[in-house]
Amino acid sequence: MSKIHVTTTVNGDxxxxxxxxxxxxxxxxxxxxxxxGAKEGCGSGDCGACSVIVDGRLVCSCLMLAAEAxxxxxxxxxxxxxxxxxxxxxxxxxxxAALQCGFCTPGLLMGAKALLDSNPDPTxxxxxxxxxxxxxxxxxxxxxxxxxxxxxxxLRQERTPA
Numbered sequence: 001m002s003k004i005h006v007t008t009t010v011n012g013d014x015x016x017x018x019x020x021x022x023x024x025x026x027x028x029x030x031x032x033x034x035x036x037g038a039k040e041g042c043g044s045g046d047c048g049a050c051s052v053i054v055d056g057r058l059v060c061s062c063l064m065l066a067a068e069a070x071x072x073x074x075x076x077x078x079x080x081x082x083x084x085x086x087x088x089x090x091x092x093x094x095x096x097a098a099l100q101c102g103f104c105t106p107g108l109l110m111g112a113k114a115l116l117d118s119n120p121d122p123t124x125x126x127x128x129x130x131x132x133x134x135x136x137x138x139x140x141x142x143x144x145x146x147x148x149x150x151x152x153x154x155l156r157q158e159r160t161p162a
Contacts, residue, residue, distance in 0.1 A: 001021065002021075003018040003019060003020055004019045004021065005018060006018070006019050006028070006066055006067055006070050007070060007071065008069045008070060008073075009073045009074065010029070010033060010035070010074045010075075010076065011075060011076060011079025015033055015074075017032035017066070019032070019065075019066035019067055021065075022065070023065065023066040023067075024061060024062050024063070024064060024065060024066060025052070025054075025059075025061040025062075025064040025066050025069055026038055026050045026062045026064075028066035028069070029061060029074075029076060032066075035076050035078050037076055037077035037078050037106040038050045038051065038052055038061050038076055038077065038106055038110075039103055039106065039107070041103070041104070041107075042062070043062050044063075045060040045062060045063040047107075047135040048104065048107040048111060048131075048133045048134030048135060049103060049104050049106070049134075051107035051108075051110040051111050051114075051133075051134065052074055052075060052076050052077075053074070053113065053114050054069065054072050054074050055072050055073050056114075056117065058110065058111055058114035075110070075113075077106035077109055077110055080109060080110075080113065087109075088155055088158075089109055089116070089147070089148065090109060092147040092148070092154070093105065093108075093109065093144070095147070095150070096143045096144075096146050096147035097143055098139060098144045098147040099138075099139065100138035100139055101137075101138050104134060104135065104137075104138075107134050108131060108136065111130065111131050111134050112131065112144075112147075112148045112151070114130075115127060115130040115131070115148070116148070116151065120152060120155060120156055120159070121152060122148075122149070122152060124145060124149060127145050127148050127149060127152075128145055131144065131145070
């Protein structure tokens with residue numbers, strides 16, 4: 001089976017890997033690039049554990065072929081913190097105890113980031129609706145939503161000129 005050479009950008013850095021024709025982006029991220037934050041929970045796009053952002057769009061990386069990442073910008077949980085500083089979403093998840101076992105946390109954080117990138121002032125209903133594709137068996141979601149809304153408020157404040 002011939003492999004496909006894929007050139008992409010992952011978390012702001014150029015990346016290249018070889019992919020088999022049926023390889024998913026999730027498998028390429030984990031097995032070829034060593035980025036293990038995205039998890040395979042279901043393999044069918046139902047749980048959100050593998051969520052990443054591709055060219056500004058939230059995707060289930062278990063459903064996207066690795067070859068489709070050619071020329072795309074991919075953001076994973078590994079790129080969320082910058083220069084040793086947690087992203088405000090990550091910090092608020094900690095402050096609100098919005099994680100327990102942690103399996104779903106990378107997907108929830110990427111989903112929340114995609115939400116706030118597109119809507120910096122979501123209502124609680126909008127946040128719940130947007131994150132409905134991320135399944136969590138531990139948290140009950142209330143702390144997650146509180147963390148997202150708190151991070152949104154902080155990010156809006158940071159963007160407002162003093």
